Amino acid sequence: MGVSIFGLAWRSLMNRKVSALLTVIAIALSVALFLGVEKARNAAKSGFDNTISGTDLIVGAPSGQINLLLYSVFRLGNATAEISWQAYEELDARSDVDWTVPISLGDSHRGYRVLGTTDAYFEHYRYGQKQPLAFSAGDPFNDLFDAVIGADVADKLGYEIGTPLVLTHGLGAGGLNDHDNRPFRVVGVLRPTGTPVDQTIHISLEGITAIHVGWESGARNPLANAITEEMIRGFDLTPKTVTAVFVGLQNRASVLRTRRDINTIMSEPLMAIIPGQALAELWQVMGTAERVLLAVSAFVIAVGLVSILTSILTSLNERRREMSILRATGARPGHIFALLILEAAVLGFVGAIVGAVMIQIIFTIAAPVLSSQYGIALIGTGPSLVDLYTIVAVTFAALFLGIWPAITALRRSLADGLTVKV
Amino acid sequence: MSALVVDIADLDFAWPGEPPLLGIPRFQLDAGERLFLRGASGSGKSTLLGLIAGVLEAQSGKIDVLGHDMMQLAGGGRDKVRADHLGVIFQLFNLVPYLSVVQNVILPCRFSRRRQSEVNAAGGADREARRLLAQLGLDDPSLLSRNVTDLSVGQQQRVAAARALIGNPSLIIADEPTSALDADSRDRFISLLSNEVQKTGAALLFVSHDGGLAKLFDRALDLSEINQSGRLAGAA
Numbered sequence: 327m328g329v330s331i332f333g334l335a336w337r338s339l340m341n342r343k344v345s346a347l348l349t350v351i352a353i354a355l356s357v358a359l360f361l362g363v364e365k366a367r368n369a370a371k372s373g374f375d376n377t378i379s380g381t382d383l384i385v386g387a388p389s390g391q392i393n394l395l396l397y398s399v400f401r402l403g404n405a406t407a408e409i410s411w412q413a414y415e416e417l418d419a420r421s422d423v424d425w426t427v428p429i430s431l432g433d434s435h436r437g438y439r440v441l442g443t444t445d446a447y448f449e450h451y452r453y454g455q456k457q458p459l460a461f462s463a464g465d466p467f468n469d470l471f472d473a474v475i476g477a478d479v480a481d482k483l484g485y486e487i488g489t490p491l492v493l494t495h496g497l498g499a500g501g502l503n504d505h506d507n508r509p510f511r512v513v514g515v516l517r518p519t520g521t522p523v524d525q526t527i528h529i530s531l532e533g534i535t536a537i538h539v540g541w542e543s544g545a546r547n548p549l550a551n552a553i554t555e556e557m558i559r560g561f562d563l564t565p566k567t568v569t570a571v572f573v574g575l576q577n578r579a580s581v582l583r584t585r586r587d588i589n590t591i592m593s594e595p596l597m598a599i600i601p602g603q604a605l606a607e608l609w610q611v612m613g614t615a616e617r618v619l620l621a622v623s624a625f626v627i628a629v630g631l632v633s634i635l636t637s638i639l640t641s642l643n644e645r646r647r648e649m650s651i652l653r654a655t656g657a658r659p660g661h662i663f664a665l666l667i668l669e670a671a672v673l674g675f676v677g678a679i680v681g682a683v684m685i686q687i688i689f690t691i692a693a694p695v696l697s698s699q700y701g702i703a704l705i706g707t708g709p710s711l712v713d714l715y716t717i718v719a720v721t722f723a724a725l726f727l728g729i730w731p732a733i734t735a736l737r738r739s740l741a742d743g744l745t746v747k748v
Numbered sequence: 749m750s751a752l753v754v755d756i757a758d759l760d761f762a763w764p765g766e767p768p769l770l771g772i773p774r775f776q777l778d779a780g781e782r783l784f785l786r787g788a789s790g791s792g793k794s795t796l797l798g799l800i801a802g803v804l805e806a807q808s809g810k811i812d813v814l815g816h817d818m819m820q821l822a823g824g825g826r827d828k829v830r831a832d833h834l835g836v837i838f839q840l841f842n843l844v845p846y847l848s849v850v851q852n853v854i855l856p857c858r859f860s861r862r863r864q865s866e867v868n869a870a871g872g873a874d875r876e877a878r879r880l881l882a883q884l885g886l887d888d889p890s891l892l893s894r895n896v897t898d899l900s901v902g903q904q905q906r907v908a909a910a911r912a913l914i915g916n917p918s919l920i921i922a923d924e925p926t927s928a929l930d931a932d933s934r935d936r937f938i939s940l941l942s943n944e945v946q947k948t949g950a951a952l953l954f955v956s957h958d959g960g961l962a963k964l965f966d967r968a969l970d971l972s973e974i975n976q977s978g979r980l981a982g983a984a
Contacts, residue, residue, distance in 0.1 A: 330858070331858075334844075334847075337846040337847060338846050340846065341845060341846035647841050648844055648845070651838075651841075651842065651843070651844055652844070652855075653803055654801065654803075654830075654836040654838070655831075655836070655855045655856045655859060655911065656827065656830055656831025656832070656834075656856050656858075656859030656860050656863075657827075657831075657859050658823075658824060658827040658828075658831075658859070659823065659827075661859065740803070740823075
């Protein structure tokens with residue numbers, strides 16, 4: 327069978343297996359890095375955007391919109407101020423408000439945040455594509471000292487229904503600040519969501535109030551231990567303050583007007599944010615780092631491409647004979663040119679394919695580990711158009727770079743004539 | 749087509765920055781003629797072949813190959829003449845290392861439609877390549893499946909001859925093809941090549957420094973007889 331120019335290029339590369347293989351590996355690694363960063367970036371973005379959905383407004387004490395988002399949704403940082411229960415009730419009573427979920431933060435259990443809330447939380451909180459929270463075991467809290475734990479908490483701490491747990495005042499390690507006189511009991515475990523909910527322990531707002539009886543000063547009152555559970559159950563446990571409120575509106579179209587009302591005409595100063603908008607602003611802040619990373623990995627591809635040049639240019643000397651044989655058997659300069667740019671393109675193409683497959687395998691292996699160990703759900707890391715574009719772009723860039731060795735070989739073969747003066 | 753395969757008149761050639769190498773007032777090769785051209789190394793033999801094959805360009809004069817005016821043709825035109833009508837055999841390392849024996853032989857068909865249709869008419873490139881190899885004494889199937897770099901020099905040269913001959917070219921150019929062979933293989937190679945050339949009616953331009961081979965050809969010439977520049981350079 328005759329051999330096409332492409333066949334010649336392929337066989338020529340196979341004849342220099344080690345050099346070709348090393349070049350392909352360089353390209354594959356750089357493409358895998360680039361696609362890895364790109365996919366991780368997308369996964370982070372979609373995971374991020376999916377943290378909260380279905381909530382029209384988040385209301386808290388006036389601070390910054392990113393700050394409010396961070397502590398209310400991501401459980402990061404602390405609220406600088408709380409809002410009063412009266413303000414919450416005023417909010418809940420508004421005619422344009424459909425539902426409200428008050429939350430109260432500030433305590434922890436072995437590093438996991440404790441969130442005080444109401445039954446409405448399990449009914450209205452949505453994540454991802456408006457998915458509701460689901461229980462893998464048990465039910466929402468019913469009693470004052472019931473707790474519902476996220477999937478990660480259950481997993482990491484090995485807790486199940488009935489496990490007792492002692493909450494800690496503040497966010498530090500347990501010990502002196504333990505609310506050890508008021509132990510809680512796990513009554514429900516949530517299914518994994520890939521959001522901070524997985525790392526949260528949910529108790530009732532009244533529960534929050536109850537464990538802080540005797541802690542009004544911020545530390546344990548020596549008399550606190552004298553107050554029995556029965557006494558506490560007799561108290562009015564309506565909270566004095568909450569940290570933030572998730573709000574669902576009757577009509578989403580009124581969100582801007584409602585937000586303006588909350589920001590301006592309430593009896594105490596409040597701040598309402600639109601989650602999507604705040605997420606976008608927060609992403610912009612983080613996005614810079616991520617774009618820098620992407621740019622760096624694009625440069626790594628450029629380095630990989632240069633290795634194609636090196637590999638072909640260094641081979642040219644020992645291939646002068648081959649070029650003059652091809653010329654003698656009738657190859658036109660165009661054939662020599664095509665041979666060399668095809669070799670470069672084949673290296674780029676094969677390297678890019680290998681890299682794309684490699685990163686797919688890595689993500690396939692890593693996804694279950696990441697999701698079970700770190701609760702990071704890799705969304706949208708499957709094969710995509712970006713892979714295709716990257717493969718095409720790398721192939722054409724290689725082809726383009728191949729012009730250099732091609733012209734060098736061409737000049738030489740024209741000057742050499744039929745015999746190579748070695 | 750002219751009866752002359754090669755017709756050279758008043759040819760001048762110098763490598764850039766060097767004194768004139770070739771100054772040939774007249775050189776002709778008839779169709780079907782087997783010509784032995786003797787020349788010392790460095791006398792410009794290979795350069796002359798490069799000019800005839802159209803991979804080099806002369807400064808002035810006339811080079812007609814099979815009626816094509818190589819001085820007037822552009823690079824692409826000369827390439828086409830070479831691809832269609834010429835077969836070339838070098839002294840050494842004739843074969844593309846990453847192609848099989850048969851792939852090496854049919855390489856010229858890839859670059860010339862004329863040769864492709866010639867071999868198609870003869871029953872296909874593969875069959876024609878195997879026929880030529882067999883004619884040249886290479887019909888052992890185990891030999892054909894071997895890596896070309898594992899063949900002996902004599903075998904490599906015969907593969908190169910088969911490649912030069914495929915597709916019925918009108919002119920075979922051989923540049924010291926036997927200088928790396930021992931006396932026995934050398935004579936055998938020349939007689940096999942001569943026979944094949946005679947069968948196809950191609951002309952053969954055989955260049956060597958070894959004047960003792962002259963008797964095996966129709967006609968013998970010394971490059972120094974036809975090259976005035978060479979004589980001048982030699983005298984100086």
